[in-house]
Amino acid sequence: MKALVLIKQSDPFHSFETRELPKPRPKAGEVLIKVAASGLNFADVMARKGLYKEAPPLPSVLGYDVSGTIEELGEGVTRFQIGDRVTAMTRFGGYAEYAATNASAVALIPSQMDNATATALTTQYCTAYYAAAEMVQLHAGDKVLVQSGAGGVGTALIQYARYKGCEIFATAGSQDKMDYLRSIGVDHPIQYTLQDFEKMVMEITNGEGVDAIFDAVGGSSVKKGFRSLAAGGRIVCYGAADMSDKNLFGKINAALGFGFYHPAMLMTPSKSIIGINMLRIADHKPAMIQKCLESVISLSTEGVFTPLIGKIFKATEIGLAHEYLEKRKSMGKVVVSWE
Template sequence: MKVALIHRFGPPEVLSICEVPTPPVGDTDVLIRTEAIGLNFADIFARLGFYPAIPKPPFVPGIELSGVVEKKGKSVRDLKTGDRVLAFTRQHGYAEYVSVPSGQVARVPRQMGFKEAAAFGVTSLTAYHGLVTLGNMKKGDRVLLHAAAGGVGIASLQLARHVGADVHATVGSDSKMDLVRSLGAETVTNYSEDDFAEPVRIATNGEGVDIVFDSVGGRVFRKGWKLLAPMGRYVLFGFAAVANHNGIGKLRAARESLSVPLIYPPALVSKNVSLMGFNLYFLMQKKEYLRRAMKILFRLYARGVLRPVIGAEYPFDKIADAHRFLQSRKSVGKVVVMMGR
């Protein structure tokens, strides 16, 4: 079978297509014939060697895909051969066939195509876990959402508007602002060029926000932290600020890391605020939580609340180009790679 292999950490060119044996299927696993792959910024960090718990090269990256169940282990009861599914993988997702623990696989709604399915799982689950489970988002909350034009950002904006929260959004370039406004954000600012804090202060009458949902980190974190209102929740789930189109330079990483303020624990108590972080990679081990969350998210999809925006599509043999485009920070919504045969 074909896989996209990382043979050393580095730029997109380190991804190469090669042939390997089809993986075995364990008793609690299913073998999926891949139809579409969802690209995530975590894949960029994995390729650059800047992601937790990744194997040493050579390895097959990829944490999200959709396809058809080809075979199942003898202990699997809730899935059958021929089921259309999406899957969360702890790497090894860039492959024609992937063996995945059944607890990390969900049958997709009939009306959801493979392309949409590959764009749905990570984005919607990240938004749900960060805003609802950790952020306890509710009607009337003021939410500051960074990188709102990306796949997770769009899902987060859709979910927040459904709940009845007031969303203040940032994006990485002016070209992305109209889309985010059309999805219901009250204020939209280009965080890479403009001061996003002042428009938020004005819009909230100086009170600040109840939730900050941040995948950027660095200097964006410093400003966002100061906007947090009493009883506010700051949820950090990424550090995209350290990467640019050339990768992760040591100087850039150091500069962005040093810009993050030291958090003095008593200050959390006196201001009555919370700082939380999460990584979906480790959340994949929580099989019962995944099952419950995906059931909720599929219901929201069926009601039209959550609908992924696919900004770019690439064939499998151009997966290095897909990485290059995602890393350029020019993408809107989700970048999807179609396997094709």
């Protein structure tokens, strides 16, 4: 099979090589998927640049989500049949013509759903669902701030917050992203390159702050976010994109920028900090991944979740796809197609 192999940690155009690799065999409890579309996630950019601790050693095949058809069932798998159209999370290995993954991270997709949309629903929508529904439990009337709102996870968080009847604040980095945020129901879009989000949030909420913040920017964005929380507020930290384009000194600064929090600093103002790493959840609570995936597919069937497809590249254009995501050009999901 063909696979897009990460051969070195370099720029988008010199990091990948298309190689012939043996087709994986599904182990017990796994399925083998013939991949139609491989999803990109921002963590792939971090991994390509050597900034992702959990990434496999080089040469490696990245990729957290795929959609396609089931080609082979591992021992003990009874939930699926050969030929089923599915979307699935992979623990790396998704940038290839075939991927084997645990059946608990696989879901059937409705016949009318295209492969790119299905791919968007796995890692990004499941992360958003786990954060907003399982960890924070948003309620009607909650004031919610979504950082990087025009991205894949950001779009999913906004759609869920809207479904729950929340008042939504969201940040993004350009004017066209402001228009997009308005179009998906954000009440208070904030262009962080021109406006200070902490100041805007405090002004609009008359100094009270918001009930929940979802932040994958990291660094000082978290410290400012923590200050922007109302009593009972929770900030979910699930990424550190801010570290992706910095030199060593910048990274240390960004790491220190998160701030240091003694439990008394959480207890007295009644604020919480929640950390999420979906890989750890997949390792230790596979049933939770299955629950998130099924909930996400069901909400998409109801029309609550409608992923935006940022751009579809050919598999051979993996460099262009990475550049597109890294340079903040994307809104919604970026995929590469094998068809």
